[in-house]
Amino acid sequence: MAQVNHDVWQGGYECAVSLTCDDGNDTQLHIAAPAMEERGFRGTFYLSCRGNHWRERLQRFAPLHQHGHEVGNHTVGHTCSRNFSDEPGAPGLETMTLEEIEADVLEAERRLGELSPREERSFAYPCYMTHVGAGLTRQSYVPVIAKHFVAGRGFGEYGFSNSPYNCDLACLASTPIEHMRGEQIVGLLDHNLTRGRWLILTMHQIGGARLGTAPTEFERMLDWLDRHRERVHVAPVAEIAAYLRDEVQSGTQA
Numbered sequence: 001m002a003q004v005n006h007d008v009w010q011g012g013y014e015c016a017v018s019l020t021c022d023d024g025n026d027t028q029l030h031i032a033a034p035a036m037e038e039r040g041f042r043g044t045f046y047l048s049c050r051g052n053h054w055r056e057r058l059q060r061f062a063p064l065h066q067h068g069h070e071v072g073n074h075t076v077g078h079t080c081s082r083n084f085s086d087e088p089g090a091p092g093l094e095t096m097t098l099e100e101i102e103a104d105v106l107e108a109e110r111r112l113g114e115l116s117p118r119e120e121r122s123f124a125y126p127c128y129m130t131h132v133g134a135g136l137t138r139q140s141y142v143p144v145i146a147k148h149f150v151a152g153r154g155f156g157e158y159g160f161s162n163s164p165y166n167c168d169l170a171c172l173a174s175t176p177i178e179h180m181r182g183e184q185i186v187g188l189l190d191h192n193l194t195r196g197r198w199l200i201l202t203m204h205q206i207g208g209a210r211l212g213t214a215p216t217e218f219e220r221m222l223d224w225l226d227r228h229r230e231r232v233h234v235a236p237v238a239e240i241a242a243y244l245r246d247e248v249q250s251g252t253q254a
């Protein structure tokens with residue numbers, strides 16, 4: 001029989017769920033965050049700090065921080081694979097070094113620290129990609145993230161959920177729920193509860209054709225979480241990660 005982790009979680013909880021939103025847009029400010037707050041939930045919002053107007057942009061999202069959500073690091077450049085481009089010689093993660101990606105995330109941290117300061121922050125890999133270089137020089141930048149952050153949200157093994165004992169906090173699995181029906185999302189939540197794991201759900205915007213999670217499905221998910229609030233610990237990524245690091249994984253790593 002599969003291992004069930006219900007005893008790992010404190011406060012009577014049987015599993016954990018983190019709601020995450022990427023790239024910052026108005027639907028997160030005006031729909032996602034208020035709907036979470038209405039039910040007493042807090043999420044993680046990963047913002048990249050690019051462009052000349054990064055300060056104004058982060059300022060607009062300051063209410064999230066003030067209301068207790070985690071504002072997470074999503075780099076300055078939001079660099080992904082160059083293979084998305086057809087332009088010969090296009091820049092991308094393949095043309096970056098570990099030093100360059102480290103400088104980028106630390107600059108993002110400096111900018112976020114100005115407007116959304118927090119002791120421990122989590123990071124989300126842009127496009128879920130965790131490498132720099134290509135071919136013989138391709139290497140993981142997970143160790144860079146492990147050095148500076150309490151957690152890194154990637155896509156994970158099969159984009160499913162995280163074992164509280166065995167997940168790599170610097171390379172966590174998450175499940176994108178864009179264009180997913182409410183039944184499917186609730187199915188994921190149910191399954192996670194049965195196993196006692198940590199499910200991280202990723203959204204981009206509420207509604208809209210591009211990477212949208214429909215408002216009705218989003219509400220359905222929140223209602224399920226509300227009904228199971230005694231059993232499911234809903235909290236930002238940094239909070240769950242710090243708990244696992246300090247209370248669960250510290251004594252079990254080989």
Ligand SMILES: [Zn+2]
Binds near residue numbers: 078
């Ligand atoms: Zn992104």
